[in-house]
Amino acid sequence: MEATVPELPEPSSAAGSATASSAPRSLAEALRARDDASLATLLHARPDLLGPVPGDITQLATRAGTRASVVRALDRLDRFALQTAEALAVAPDPCPYPVLESLLAGEHGGGSGSREDNGARAELPRALATLRDQALVWGDDERLRLVRTARELLAPAAGRPSPTGLGPTVAEATSGMSPTRIQEIVAAAGLPATHDPVSAVAALSGLFTDPERMSALLDEAPAEAHQVLGRLVWGPPYGEVTPNPTPPVRWLRDRGLLLPASARTVVLPREVALHLRGGLAHRETEPLAPAVPAAHEHRPQLVDANAAGQALAALATVEELVKSWEHAGPPVLRAGGLSVRDLKRTAVTLDVSEPVAAFWIELAYAAGLLASDGEADERYAPTPAFDDWVELPPAERWSALARAWLPATRTCGLVGEQDAKGRTLSALGPDLDRSAAPEVRRRVLELLAALPEGGSADPEALLARLDWERPVRGASPLRARLARWALTEAEVLGVTGRGALAAHGRALLEHRDPAPLLAPLFPEPVDHVLLQADLTAVAPGPLRRGVGEVLAVLADVESKGGATVYRFTPGSVRRALDSGRTASDLHAFLAEHSITPVPQPLAYLIDDVARRHGHLRVGAASSYVRCDDDGMLNEIMADRRSAGLGLRRLAPTVLAAQAEPGALLDGLRSMGYAPAAESPTGDVVVTRADAHRTPARSAPVPVPDGPPVPDTTLLAAAVRAIRAGDLAATAVRKEPAAASASVVPGELPRTSPAETLATVQAAALTGSAVWIGYVNADGAASQRVIAPVRVEGGFVTGYDHTADEVRTYALHRITGVAELAEEHL
Incomplete structure (x- = not known):
């Protein structure tokens, strides 16, 4: 038995009892009347509503009205949309559009309730549309309703002052007052007595909301009473009073213009405050986003070149950092993270400040180049991914770092500060994630991208714009600090140059590959240096990998920049010899890769260190020292610095030591000698350490700031x-x-x-x-x-x-x- 599939009406037109011509009676009915595009807009703006997908419109409305969801939605409103919601929270429910407009923009045509046109009247439809799109407001313009949870969160309360500075209504402030006292206030205000408290409160509210009668009542007030009202009118609406108040305060209290909030506190009723304000809910509204003009304009080519130089330095710094942890990486603290001492040591190694060192450490960790090795004596070490990373072209290596930085939630700026329990936050520690960091970082770059090419912004203007866009979150100083850190990190990493967004930074922001734009800006690697007579070598550009690795062993880096300066010392030459190279190997390397002749002082230095290298031999006794020159052994025995080694003579050319061979080698080197370790057969042992790697590790996953935004x-x-x-x-x-x-x-x-x-x-x-x-x-x-x-x-x-x-x-x-x-x- 078969039949064709019938076509039902479109969902948006067959969804409940409310029709297009009737006003919705609930949020569910208002959502049911929306078209599919409007529902998609709501779900996109509030993705938490999709976890899981609601079974029907009623479930969607219920979930949209929960406290957690409403708080998240309010947190993401701009300042004027939030001020609009705050005005609705103190307005009648439901509220006609003209009443809302007067609360925010003042009355038309001047008067006590007028406000200089700052764009509020023109921007109100946009703000109201935002609230409607996010299901925080529903109903037509004649009956605007703020969802109940939002009203509870934004309306004034004794324990939660409203940003409007308004207090409770007359009905709320008199809810616990005795009927006799209410009748006394009504009589003092010149109103006829009523038969019940409800009608008495209604009469008092009617008086305070009637401009003419209210003005007449205030005309009778003493001058000092106006001063008291002036101090409370814009908030906070609460004031302390003594058991025997002054005559002006008593006059106001007797007529209900001030109502008791507690035994020693009075409050200015909302209706009175609105009359005194001319009907305005806020002292100042901010309908327009603060402008972010270009503070300085640079040539785009100069910006790109400057950023590329920073990017190249970033690659060198990250590589130096990770390689410095290859052989004896710092230990992991018991609670996780890097100790203060190891952070300082790393900062000295990289020749940067400790906050900058923390940034490079966290960046390498975010890119998956560093991790803990997971062993019993847990230490930080490079991951196998580092070996793949160093083989990439420079522009692709930078892209990997930048792509790890942009969405990272770990916040290195917090390193060294204390958490709520008084514990110091450490680099690579467990408590550095801040879910708002990626959003702020990306928004800062978007604001820079909106400027003309080569334009940089005043940081204060950026902060003012961010504070307007997220005012609830902006109340916390963390958001402003995140923005400042984003600017600093972008400059250090090379996303920006001279404060302006570089072309490759713009590509990164737009989810395009920045490598093709960055690669032409990098200088070609060179395979030569310039040797100088003062025992230094200058690399005029980035060195090819093989050349740079040998030179890093043979010499110490003295300064970095556009050109790197290396210095040859007896210690650095001995380091090269310890790694298994001979003096002839070093001479041949320098002759091949120097475009200047090898200076005599450098050749003498290599030969002198090589001649003395291995003259002393260290083996296991616990350990021993042997040397054909007994005079040198006599000199060592006579040196006070050898006392801790526990030396004693076994033969004219042999000393025994209590120290282990490694400690003996280090001790003799610290005394200025160049000993070499030997095997039981008497051969020289090459002391090159093996590079340590962690097991395969994945990069840390950023902590999400709520559910992900759904795709179309x-x-x-x-x-x-x-x-x-x-x-x-x-x-x-x-x-x-x-x-x-x-x-x-x-x-x-x-x-x-x-x-x-x-x-x-x-x-x-x-x-x-x-x-x-x-x-x-x-x-x-x-x-x-x-x-x-x-x-x-x-x-x-x-x-x-x-x-x-x-x-x-x-x-x-x-x-x-x-x-x-x-x-x-």
């Missing part, structure tokens, strides 16, 4: 699922014809197997849709709207409007079926 495919699927679920939940069923059937709104239908089979067969013949209750193999019950097309073999196949696909259901798992009303067929 997920949004479309979610909207379809919500519409379909809403159809199943709200579709009107026909009254069951059989006495055994029972359809209760919101519950699964119950029909007998025979009635179920007959109903789905009839639906398949007529091409109509039915509403079913179904229990799957796991025992989970659900409601579906299906259009049967085939019924055979104990199964019904049909188009499931809830799932938006053709499905097959076992008839014995259908708990019941109901036909839909004609309007849904």
